Structure formats: C-alpha cells, structure tokens
Amino acid sequence: MNGMGFRQSNAWLHTWVGLLLGWLLYAVFLTGTLSFFQDEISYWMKPELHAATPGPQSAQLALQQLQKHAPDAQLWQIDLPDERDPELQIQWFAPGEHIGKRGGERLTLDAASGEPLQVRETRGGGFLYRFHFELYAMPRQAARWIVGIATFVMLVAIVSGVVTHKKIFKDFFTFRPAKGQRSWLDAHNATAVLALPFHFMITYSGLLLLMFMLMPWGVQSQYQGNMQAFFGELRSRGEPVAEVAAEPAALTPLAPLLEQANARWERGVASIRITRPNTTAAQVELREQGGDSLLQRGGAERLVFDGVSGAALAQPAEASPPAASAVYNVFSSLHLIRFAGPPLRWLFFVSGLLGTAMIATGLVLWVVKRLPQRLKAGRTPFGHRLVEVLNVGTIAGLPCAIAAYFLANRLLPAQLPGRLDWEINAFFLVWALCLLHPLLRTARQAWLEQLALGAALFVSLPLLGLLTAHSGLFSSLGRGDWLLVGMDLTLLATAAVLAFAGCKLARHQPLVRAARPRPAPRQKEVAL
C-alpha cells in the first residue's frame, strides 16, 4: 500500500479481510470443531440407545433381524457398535434397487436384545457438520461457494497474520493480562501461534476438499471439463460385480469369520456387508474399524469371504498412491479425521477451539482498538456499532443457539410431527434473537446477558439428563458409558467457561476515564 511497509500492508490486509468474514468463519470453525465429535453428539442426542449395552452377539442378532425382514434382499449391511458410535444398525436393499448412500431400508436395533428400537427423529451431530460447510436452507452449491471463499480468506488472513508478526516466537510467550487492548492482542496472538500448524492445515485442507468446485480450471484444460473422466482415471475403481446365476443356499455362520477378522484387526470389525445373501453367489465383506493410513485417506482394510463355504477370497493389495494423490489424501484425511483415536481427536478438538477463540479475540480486538477513538469523538460511528452487535450475537449467540438445539432434542416430545425440523428451528430462532438482542442493550449488558444465558442453557443440559432413566451423568458413569460422560462433562465445562467470561466482564471497569493521559504508542508497533 502507498506509504506502508510490507508488514504494515499485511497488517492492514489482515485487519480488513479478517473483519469482513470473521463472523462466518467463527461459525464455520465452531460447528466444524464440534463435528470432530459428530458421532458422539449424535449418540448423545438419541437417548433411546443409552439403555442397551452392546455385547459380542450383536452381529448374530442383526443377522436374525435381516433374515426375518428381508430374506431375499440383494444386499445386507450391518453397522456394528463401535467405540465412537454404539448404535447397531441394519440396512438392506431390495432386488433391483440402486445401491447408494441413501435409499434402502434401515432399522436401528437394541444392541443388547436385537429388537428394533423407536429412536427419536434427529439430525444429531450431522446438522452441525453439514452447517459447517453447507450452511442451511440454501442451494448446496451456493453455500459451498460462500464457505469456500471464506476459507480462502482465512488462508490469506493466516499468511498475512504470520507476516505481520516479526516476533512470532516471542509473541507466543508474551501475555499481559488485564491491560485492555494489549491483552486482547496477546490472546489473539497466543491462540493463533499455539495452534498455527493446525490452523493452516485445517484451512488449506478445507480448501482442497472444495477445490474442484472452486478451481475447476486444471480439469477444464486437461480433460475439457469432463470431471467423470478425470475422477475415473484418478481413482481407477474396479468394475462392479457382474450378475451371476445363483441358486438358493444357506449362509455360512458369521462367528468364525468375525473371529478371524478380530484376530487380525486390533480395533475390531466396523461393518458387515453381505451381497446376494442366501444364494450360492453370496459374499461376506468385513470392514475394519477406522483405518490408520493417512496415505490411503484413513481407509480401512477389508476381508472378503465366500458366503456359502466361508473361505477367504483373495483381495488385490492396495498400491501406494502417487505423490499428488498422497498429498491430497493426507490433507483430506487430516481434515475428516476418520482415523483418529480419542487422544488425537481431543487434540484436534482443543486446537479447533483455539482457532475459534483466535477468530473471536480478533473480532473483539477490532472493537477494543477503536474504543479510545470513539471516546475522543464522543459518538459511536454506525460501523463500530454494527461490528459490536454482530460480535455479541455471533460470539456469544452461536453457543446459545447450539445449546438450544441440544435442549430442544431433550425437551420436544419424541412423537412430535416434524420434530427433526423443530430442533433446527430452535437453533436458528435462538440465534436470531441473540443477534437482535444487542440492538436493544448496551454492548456490556448484551455481553453479560448472553454469556449468562449460554451458561444457564449449557448447565441445564446435564441437569435435565439426571431426570432421565439412562442418560444422566451418574447412570452413565455407573455403566462406564464414557461417551455420555464425556459429553456431559464437556457441556458442564462449556457452561463454566461462559460463566467465567461473564464474571470477568462483570468485574471489569469499563474504559471511561479517557481524559487520563495515556503513554504514546511506540513507533515500532504495527497498527492493526
């Protein structure tokens, strides 16, 4: 920029680019961070599942239900309970039906007795996951473009933010608490630097996951825009299994096959897929619980058996991917984190929260930085007020909305028609109110009230659980259901953080004595 050095122009870029999309990025980061625990959240949101403890006989029970409901289906699928998702689910496709992600018939079973369960309708953690890259009630493509642009802006903000900080290492060890603007800047720097590799990785990999939509010009030039030809070559998928003549035949017992698989795989079996069950052409495919190779996109290993004799069938070995594919696989599997066990998952979760805090402190810093200017002028420019209102309504409002979503899940009657939509309506209703509320209050009041509301909502969730038969903290502790325990403790911790922020703010003396002479800012400091 004219009259600015390289670092100053980057600081300018960082400030304005960050402000422009900060609120959207905050929402994407927060809901995306929660999506690391998407399955766990979904499980928490289905209290009907909490009573059953899965045993070793789950596969057999599921098979009995499939024999009962769909003896002549073309495909059976059994999703076994695992450590992240203790749900036992069966799915089948009628003969001639197209086999895809959607479609087919599904049933959720009680993992202990094998009886079908009536689970309340909910989108669970899937809603937050979808929201973080497709928003809601928008054309999917348009929403993905908006999030994609915001993600690119985030990449620019990260790179320009790094350039701005000459003393990036020193800044990390600098925290000056209770110093107003300084503290906000230090908090922004610390949260940014602490998890910088994570921030860069999650932003860049987010872009890669949307790259053929955002930047289709490479495919356009090499393949004349024929995406199918490109993906076909890239993945070189095998041909679908040809139709074979099949006579009725009894299915091989599953127990010995599961034994073989469990001996081979430390994490156990995730799912069982049986094609053309009860015929001579039957095949049983077992899939490993979460793979751990980043180069293969965390892909799981598979074992295939003859469905009548139970003999193991040879599998083509997976070749290691070429360099560009390997880079893509590593980044995308780090983003989707399907492979990770609890410690790594929690590390990602905390890093994601740090990223969310980085965006939030950056937004607050923009306002705090301009307070002296406002006091001097004796009036609040419209733009400053707008940022202030959006800050409260997003930074404090979105957690309130998420709590409302969880609360609606517990409070809405299980049989309510359109229940699934009402949970989501509760989310947006509360968020909309939180965005309107700061218009009627001073910024300080609005912050205090929304932080208090958030804390109250979050603490009410585990308390409500105590009233239920199987979903309360003590009951899940007694059963050793660590997913539920973890979720309840996280909700309590969230309430504590919001309450702590509220208390800090309540004790904070607002900046009114502007008349007191302040030391002139040092020349070396970069204007943010």
Add this chain to the structure above:
Amino acid sequence: MSDLSSPTPWLSVLARRRMDVAARCLLAVLGGYVLTALCTASLARLLPGEPAQAVLAATQLSFLIYCVLVIWAFSAGSALRAWLVAVLCCLPSLAHLLWVEVL
C-alpha cells in the same frame, strides 16, 4: 509515497487513495482469480507424471498461488505496479495455453 503528497488539482488525496485501494481489491479478487486460473490450467498440462496427477497437483498449488497474488496486490508500492508485475508473472502461462490450444 510521492503520489499522496503531490498536488493533484483534479483529484483529492482521499479520492486517489480510494482509487488505489479499489484497484488493488480488483486485482486481489477478480484479477487474482483469473490469473490463478490461467496458471492452474497451464500447470495442469506442464507438470510431469500422469495427466490426472498433474491436474491434482496444479489444483492443489493454485490456492497458494492465489494467496501470494492477494498479498502482493496489497503490498506492492502502487496499484499500477501490483497489476503490471502480476500480469507479467502470468504471461508465460497464457502464452503456453495459447500455444497448446491454438497452434
């Protein structure tokens, strides 16, 4: 630097500064995307290896190219210089694409 202080009878300093920022924004948003698209299309054909791998590598690189262009748009000495250098850097890509497509 000197642009801001020199007397400009037909445009105020503020207006000149706004024009400058607007020109840089235009480069960062639209120009940057078009230039990146050109580089990506060209690299997708230039990079070694199988075609699909070259496309994948070029597309993955594209966001880094775009990011550098955006930062350059705002750190160059003047908007004019920012545009000129950016276009010059992408000319080889354009030439390559023209050579492949037309000739």
